[in-house]
Amino acid sequence: MRIGIDLGGTKIELVALSTAGEIVFQRRVDTPKDDYNAVIDAISQLVETASDALHFPSSQPLGIGTPGAISLKTGLMMNCNSTCLNGRALQEDLARRTTRPVRIANDADCFTLSESCDGHATNESVVFGVILGTGVGGGIVVNKSLLQGVNAITGEWGHIALPSDRLDGFKLNRGRTCFCGKADCVETWLAGPSFQHSFQQLARAKSVVGETKAQRIPTSPAEIVEAARSGNEIAAECLEQYCNLLALALSSVINVLDPGVIVFGGGMSNVDEIYQRVPNYLSRYIFADTVNTRFVKARYGDSSGVRGAAWLWPDH
Numbered sequence: 212m213r214i215g216i217d218l219g220g221t222k223i224e225l226v227a228l229s230t231a232g233e234i235v236f237q238r239r240v241d242t243p244k245d246d247y248n249a250v251i252d253a254i255s256q257l258v259e260t261a262s263d264a265l266h267f268p269s270s271q272p273l274g275i276g277t278p279g280a281i282s283l284k285t286g287l288m289m290n291c292n293s294t295c296l297n298g299r300a301l302q303e304d305l306a307r308r309t310t311r312p313v314r315i316a317n318d319a320d321c322f323t324l325s326e327s328c329d330g331h332a333t334n335e336s337v338v339f340g341v342i343l344g345t346g347v348g349g350g351i352v353v354n355k356s357l358l359q360g361v362n363a364i365t366g367e368w369g370h371i372a373l374p375s376d377r378l379d380g381f382k383l384n385r386g387r388t389c390f391c392g393k394a395d396c397v398e399t400w401l402a403g404p405s406f407q408h409s410f411q412q413l414a415r416a417k418s419v420v421g422e423t424k425a426q427r428i429p430t431s432p433a434e435i436v437e438a439a440r441s442g443n444e445i446a447a448e449c450l451e452q453y454c455n456l457l458a459l460a461l462s463s464v465i466n467v468l469d470p471g472v473i474v475f476g477g478g479m480s481n482v483d484e485i486y487q488r489v490p491n492y493l494s495r496y497i498f499a500d501t502v503n504t505r506f507v508k509a510r511y512g513d514s515s516g517v518r519g520a521a522w523l524w525p526d527h
């Protein structure tokens with residue numbers, strides 16, 4: 212059996228996977244807000260509940276996936292969007308509290324590991340996993356092992372600056388500020404909220420906002436995609452541009468890593484147009500005469516993160 216825990220900004224989820232990869236136990240609780248000790252309490256309580264139900268041994272290890280990483284310099288958490296975790300010895304504190312071995316990895320890394328081990332990327336030796344959600348993350352798995360670099364930032368393509376000046380007919384204002392302090396990071400263009408932002412900017416430029424009160428202006432990413440499919444020209448242009456930008460952003464990954472498959476997760480991964488259009492745009496940007504890279508949607512969707520956390524202990 213393998214135990215995975217997904218520590219997110221709003222929910223903490225624990226799953227137990229059987230050796231065949233079936234979920235045999237699953238439990239979710241709300242993430243306590245801004246209270247590190249309460250987070251430790253909540254995770255410990257979840258583990259106890261699972262242990263009571265499944266009678267796993269005291270040596271049973273735990274895998275934790277969370278947005279963030281362990282700093283190789285300090286051994287403490289960094290880059291966490293649940294900021295109460297930053298600067299904390301989460302791995303040691305959880306190991307001490309639960310008296311079990313604990314491994315922690317970035318949530319995008321866990322996502323990629325899950326899809327590589329028993330998801331939609333099992334047939335390739337080099338896999339790039341992409342999360343296009345409220346943020347943009349990535350992970351690299353080679354021969355079913357997570358690649359972990361010397362700076363603990365492998366796969367963090369979301370914070371590479373996107374050279375949008377390479378796009379023909381680009382109409383949006385550049386200079387979007389990212390939470391990381393830099394400008395025009397991939398995340399500021401390709402996260403779900405960034406897609407919405409682009410649509411609003413295009414609509415404003417065409418003086419649509421405020422003038423069509425009788426017609427509902429789409430707001431969520433899903434509504435914008437639906438509007439594009441129904442013939443809304445601005446939404447269609449926004450979606451086309453999103454696919455073009457995504458191809459541009461992925462071209463640098465492909466030029467360096469050349470993965471056999473790129474597996475997509477997060478809310479924007481449900482946009483089917485991505486899988487048709489991005490490969491076409493890629494031929495403009497990559498340094499090759501063919502695009503053999505496969506583009507697939509995650510097999511386990513939102514569950515891939517927690518499943519991948521369980522896979523942090525592959526031999527268990």
Ligand SMILES: [Zn+2]
Pocket residue numbers: 369370371389390391392393396398
């Ligand atoms: Zn950034």
